[in-house]
Amino acid sequence: MAQYEVQYQLAKAFHAYLTARDWDGLRTLLTDDATWVLPGDNTVSGTAEGAEEVVERAKKIASYGLNFELLHILVSPENMALSLHNTARRGEVRLDEYLSTVCRLRDGKIASIETYLSDVPGMNAFFV
Numbered sequence: 717m718a719q720y721e722v723q724y725q726l727a728k729a730f731h732a733y734l735t736a737r738d739w740d741g742l743r744t745l746l747t748d749d750a751t752w753v754l755p756g757d758n759t760v761s762g763t764a765e766g767a768e769e770v771v772e773r774a775k776k777i778a779s780y781g782l783n784f785e786l787l788h789i790l791v792s793p794e795n796m797a798l799s800l801h802n803t804a805r806r807g808e809v810r811l812d813e814y815l816s817t818v819c820r821l822r823d824g825k826i827a828s829i830e831t832y833l834s835d836v837p838g839m840n841a842f843f844v
Contacts, residue, residue, distance in 0.1 A: 722824055723796035727789040730819070730826070731798060735784050739771050745826050746770055752829040756836045758843040770829065780804055780843065782811065795820050804842070811842040 726745060733741040746767040753763045754773075764773040781804045788799040797818040804811040814834040819826045833839055 720791045720793075723791040723794075723821065724789055726819070726821065726824075726826065727791070727796045727798050730817075731784065731786045731789075731800075734774060734778065737775075737778055739775060742774055743767055743771050747822055747825045747827045750825075750827055750829070752831070754831045755833055756839050756843075758840045760843045761840075777843075780806060780811075787814075790816075806842065809842055811838060813838055 730742070730745055732738075733745070748767050749765075750767045750770050751763055751765050752770045752773055754761050760773060760777050764770045783803045785801040785803070786798060787801055790797040790799065795818070797816050800815050800817065802811060802813050802815060812835070816832045818830045818832065820828045820830075
């Protein structure tokens with residue numbers, strides 16, 4: 717496999733499983749001890765520890781009806797990131813944020829995820 721292809725394929729699969737709400741598929745991409753850190757002070761913020769909690773966090777985020785628009789896949793020699801534009805509407809409250817989801821890999825799987833947001837106050841207002 718070409719250099720960076722593993723990272724690229726993992727990023728594509730992560731986005732595909734997330735948008736399809738394929739939680740079993742998403743779980744296959746994670747190490748058992750995977751973590752996901754999200755900023756803010758809301759129902760999806762903080763650290764999810766372990767693959768099952770990471771999947772539950774993804775389910776919870778998706779349950780708010782988000783559209784996960786993939787802008788770019790970025791790779792490094794060992795890791796990858798997704799640049800996304802997330803939008804949703806819940807009544808009069810709108811979410812419109814840009815983010816980078818940085819994934820650190822171990823043995824061909826995602827071991828940790830850290831998300832960087834453009835609008836933390838907007839995220840706090842949306843995820844209540």
